[in-house]
Amino acid sequence: MSKFYMRLLSVCLAALVLAACSSSEGGGDDGPTAGQIPDKAGMTVKGIVKDSAGNGIAGVVVSDGLEVTATDERGIYYLASDLARRNFVFVSVPADCEIPATQGCPRFYRKIDRKQAVNRADFTLTRRKTPSDxxxxxxxxxxxxxxxxxxxxxxxxxxxxxxxxxxxxxxxxxxxxxxxxxxxxxxxxxxxxxxxxxxxxxxxxxxxxxxxxxxxxxxxxxxxxxxxxxxxxxxxxxxxxxxxxxxxxxxxxxxxxxxxxxxxxxxxxxxxxxxxxxxxxxxxxxxxxxxxxxxxxxxxxxxxxxxxxxxxxxxxxxxxxxxxxxxxxxxxxxxxxxxxxxxxxxxxxxxxxxxxxxxxxxxxxxxxxxxxxxxxxxxxxxxxxxAGGKRDMQMRLYAPGRTNSACVYANVWGYDTAWSAVEWIPASGGQAVAMERTQRTDPYYEEVLATGVRGGMPTNTWHMFRGDPGSERGGMVRVTDSFGHTYESSVSW
The missing domain is CATH 3.60.21.10 (Metallo-dependent phosphatases)
Known part of the structure; x- marks a missing residue:
């Protein structure tokens, strides 16, 4: 057999192998592969969402930021996107798949190419090995x-x-x-x-x-x-x-x-x-x-x-x-x-x-x-x-002299209405007394602004509390959050 026919036979065999590999991608002879998703009238974006094994994933939500659809049983989707106005096509990553990311940023989107009459945007997702509940x-x-x-x-x-x-x-x-x-x-x-x-x-x-x-x-x-x-x-x-x-x-x-x-x-x-x-x-x-x-x-x-x-x-x-x-x-x-x-x-x-x-x-x-x-x-x-503080740093206390009043103030920044009462406990060991929720600006922030630091106007906070210490010269504030964690802080003057 001449070298010409030997080369021709090799090319034909290579083409047959490539065709066989292409037909098996996606799990079956009729599975979608590159170039095998037919166009549909009015649909300007199409693609397939697959797992890392090459199998199409059904029910994945895909969007261009306006139009929203879900993949069919083979993982195929179509979108009637206005390519002149849309910038991306992206998936709403399902819970049983990992979030694709590079360098700390999620990568679940493809840029739309406005030069193409029909965009092909495929996505490959990795199945989670364990749930992420x-x-x-x-x-x-x-x-x-x-x-x-x-x-x-x-x-x-x-x-x-x-x-x-x-x-x-x-x-x-x-x-x-x-x-x-x-x-x-x-x-x-x-x-x-x-x-x-x-x-x-x-x-x-x-x-x-x-x-x-x-x-x-x-x-x-x-x-x-x-x-x-x-x-x-x-x-x-x-x-x-x-x-x-x-x-x-x-x-x-x-x-x-x-x-x-x-x-x-x-x-x-x-x-x-x-x-x-x-x-x-x-x-x-x-x-x-x-x-x-x-x-x-x-x-x-x-x-x-x-x-x-x-x-x-x-x-x-x-x-x-x-x-x-x-x-x-x-x-x-x-x-x-x-x-x-x-x-x-x-x-x-x-x-x-x-x-x-x-x-x-x-x-x-x-x-x-x-x-x-x-x-x-x-x-x-x-x-x-x-940042730089301990996990249990959940309040800042202000003695009477620092607030131009006779009251002790506690700024409890994580507070919400599901927390316990914010209590003042005198240093002498007297009975705990619920502090009154009030609104006022924060003395420490006012002091920071006074040093020349540029910042916004002090805000009347919703999480400020005050209590009358009487003749006491110190004490402790205690509060328990809605998840059972108790926080305490002391002040004296």
Whole structure:
């Protein structure tokens, strides 16, 4: 046989082997492979979601940020996306799969190519070996890295090591939630923020704040381009254990001249439509954890409705669920139980890298830090961890001379109405007396501002308590949180 025919035979055999391998991918001769998902009229995005063994995964929710669908029994999906307006296609990772991530950032999305009439976007997910019903969250807010101060060094050298130390004591897998204002109007610092996430070593879900919108741009979509380049979609969902997590961009930046003024707070009609479509795949009665930069639920419904666009539509969408909502932005800490306790709003105090703004304390006297949330099934427990402080540092006491009054004050920053009474116990060993909940500014924060540190105006806090010590010259404050942990702190004068 001539060399020509030998070469021809080899090519034919190679083609037959390639065809056989292609037909077996996806688990069967008629399984989908590259090039084998037919087009459908009106459908501009298509793909398959597979596990690491190449088998299609049914029922995975896929979205372009507006249209939402689920994969069929073979793992195939189609979306009628408006490619001129959509930036990403992404999956809501199911609970039985691991969250794909690189360098501490989740990677569950594909960029849409507007040059293609029909986009093909496939996803490969890894099945979990064990359920993730028990897991923990580190929830941070308003890190605000800036180039003109010590924020980057403080974030990488103080906050990140403190979080790592906390995580070592947690018995479950850990995820991070970062509630926006990752940087302070300087998009070039996103890599420094990501450097901290990579050092932490666990997957962190980020979302944009007002200072993460590029102040050089005048529309919301353009202002988010830098953020999206590093972190992907600004609105997305995932499933971990028995919890459905929603991450929302509620900063409306259109026509704002800077990131510090004229933006509004709320959800666009488009985002609301996406939320409603996403939640159709979540059974009523389930537990949602909703994260946004600005708090959505707050102390009074009227305040929230007045200040948050599409508040009622959002409230209607989440009404069938038990909800924990996390927000930042305010530079204070507050826990509010809403809807007879079925919904809890967590306003997380700043986790600043920047010691120049507010120093080491927030506007309500809460020290800079982060929330530690432990999830067991659908039950959440939490506490606030001061960066550099001990886990049981949950209050700061003020003697009468420091407050220009005859009262002892206790700022109990993690307090909510499910806690016990806050009690004053005289040093002489007298009977414990319940302190009165009141509103006032925090003396320590006022002292910090007096040193010249730049910061916001002192906030009248909801978690301040006062008691009359009588003739005593010292004593102790004691309180037990809603999970049975008792905290004590002493003061004398």
């Amino acid at each position: 028990r897991h923990s969250l580190i929830v941070m807010a308003d890190i605000q890295l800036a180039a003109d101060n010590t924020s980057v060094d403080s974030y990488l050298g103080h906050v990140v090591p403190d979080v790592l130390k906390t995580v070592q004591g947690l018995p479950t897998e850990v995820y991070g939630v970062s509630l926006g204002d990752l940087v302070w109007n300087d998009m070039s610092l996103f890599p420094k923020y990501r450097q901290g996430l990579e050092t932490l070593g666990f997957t962190t879900f980020s979302l944009p704040g007002n200072h993460d919108h590029d102040p050089a741009e005048l529309t919301d979509s353009l202002a988010l381009q830098s953020y999206e380049r590093y972190f992907g979609p600004a609105n997305y969902s995932v499933n971990i254990g028995k919890i459905h997590y929603l991450f929302l961009d509620n900063i409306l930046f259109d026509h704002a001249p800077t990131a510090e003024e004229e933006y509004t707070i709320g959800l666009t009609d488009e985002i609301c439509r996406w939320i409603e479509a996403d939640l159709r795949y979540v059974p009523a009665g389930s537990t949602l954890v909703v994260s946004s930069h600005c708090p959505i639920l707050c102390h009074t419904k009227n305040t929230a409705a007045r200040n948050h666009r599409n508040f009622q539509r959002f409230l209607d969408a989440i009404s069938p669920y038990k909800v924990h909502a996390f927000g930042g932005h305010k530079h204070y800490h507050d826990i509010y139980r809403y809807d007879d306790g079925r919904k809890v709003m967590h306003c997380i105090a700043r986790t600043p890298g920047d010691l120049f703004i507010n120093g080491d304390v927030n506007c309500d006297g809460t020290p800079r830090g982060y929330a530690v949330v432990e999830v067991d099934g659908e039950r959440l427990s939490w506490y606030y961890k001061p």
